[in-house]
Amino acid sequence: MVKLRRVESLNNLSASLENYLETIAMLKRKKHYARIGDIAKSLNVKSSSVNVAINFLAEKNLVIHEKYGYVDLTDKGEKIALEVQRKHDILYQFLHNLLFIDNVVADKEACEIEHLVGIETVHKLEILHTLLKKYFLTKSEDIVNLEECLNKWKE
Amino acid sequence: MVKLRRVESLNNLSASLENYLETIAMLKRKKHYARIGDIAKSLNVKSSSVNVAINFLAEKNLVIHEKYGYVDLTDKGEKIALEVQRKHDILYQFLHNLLFIDNVVADKEACEIEHLVGIETVHKLEILHTLLKKYFLTKSEDIVNLEECLNKWKE
DNA sequence: CACAAATGTTAGATTAATATAAAATTTTTT
DNA sequence: AAAAAATTTTATATTAATCTAACATTTGTG
Numbered sequence A, B: 001m002v003k004l005r006r007v008e009s010l011n012n013l014s015a016s017l018e019n020y021l022e023t024i025a026m027l028k029r030k031k032h033y034a035r036i037g038d039i040a041k042s043l044n045v046k047s048s049s050v051n052v053a054i055n056f057l058a059e060k061n062l063v064i065h066e067k068y069g070y071v072d073l074t075d076k077g078e079k080i081a082l083e084v085q086r087k088h089d090i091l092y093q094f095l096h097n098l099l100f101i102d103n104v105v106a107d108k109e110a111c112e113i114e115h116l117v118g119i120e121t122v123h124k125l126e127i128l129h130t131l132l133k134k135y136f137l138t139k140s141e142d143i144v145n146l147e148e149c150l151n152k153w154k155e
Numbered sequence C: 001c002a003c004a005a006a007t008g009t010t011a012g013a014t015t016a017a018t019a020t021a022a023a024a025t026t027t028t029t030t
Numbered sequence D: 001a002a003a004a005a006a007t008t009t010t011a012t013a014t015t016a017a018t019c020t021a022a023c024a025t026t027t028g029t030g
Helices: A015-031 A036-043 A047-059 A075-098 A103-113 A119-135 A143-154 B015-031 B036-043 B047-059 B075-098 B103-113 B119-135 B143-154
Strands: A063-065 A071-073 B063-065 B071-073
Touching: A015 A036, A015 A047, A015 A071, A015 A075, A036 A047, A047 A063, A071 A075, A075 A103, A075 A119, A103 B119, A119 B103, B015 B036, B015 B047, B015 B071, B015 B075, B036 B047, B047 B063, B071 B075, B075 B103, B075 B119
Parallel strands: none
Antiparallel strands: A063 A071, B063 B071
């Protein structure tokens, strides 16, 4: 019931293009700059593929790219990158720290879901997570023990 | 951090192909049969696109298709279809009935997430949903009131 | 039962995201 | 500063999923 062509998220960007923005933001945080080659390495794609994507994003005013130089986010691009990263973070925490999904799987699933869900859904997941952690679960208890936790707490 | 080419879920099927199987199962449930045109209408694609997909699925022994006749699922195809439908159902219930996401949005997001998450994740969401519904929430309370609910229940 | 309407199939085109390979530019080394 | 090495760019190809348009088959009606 889905078409996986262009125009997926609310930014009108495909999952792939959101990943490019996200990666640039991550590299800037870690290394203070992002080059075509860094992005390619991070995403496990060839630098020629990165070039195509960056040219497209530059046309949309989401990145700036001087030929043979650094890639940088515009304000608009940065805003999108931060939102995607926030979604990723909340989803990962929910899956790993609340549901106790293995960290590799949780990261993989967060990476994919982050491009599909609206901010409202993510926000509600965050509330749910916070409250449940606050009231019921200790760091080491798996969600499958939640029923026990609830009963214990009830007494 | 994702590649959106072939081989996505554990069935080695793309989201698109899983949707074809899911749709055939749905049509069989509703109308007791599925034809190329029914599938096309359900998925909002052209029947020529359905043909291409069905030929591929037939090669993989997931559907049977007599030329100009009905499309049917093999046992293998049905198993996959049912699993995807179960994922969809759990995700939709979680989003709509627990998080109170609008039904159209919840359905859209469930449709997309169902192809990305493992059965373990979905299973844990189901447990969480069941327990929370059982202990805290009445049908009409939004998750944003959860904190209040918890406090009330605590007294 | 013939033929029109509906339905299904095939062939070829398009788009997004990637790749490969070769050319262009920059950086490093000597 | 010239040659070698590394990086970036460009041009062209591939794959999945879709489309359009032309062709084939089946169904339904006079």
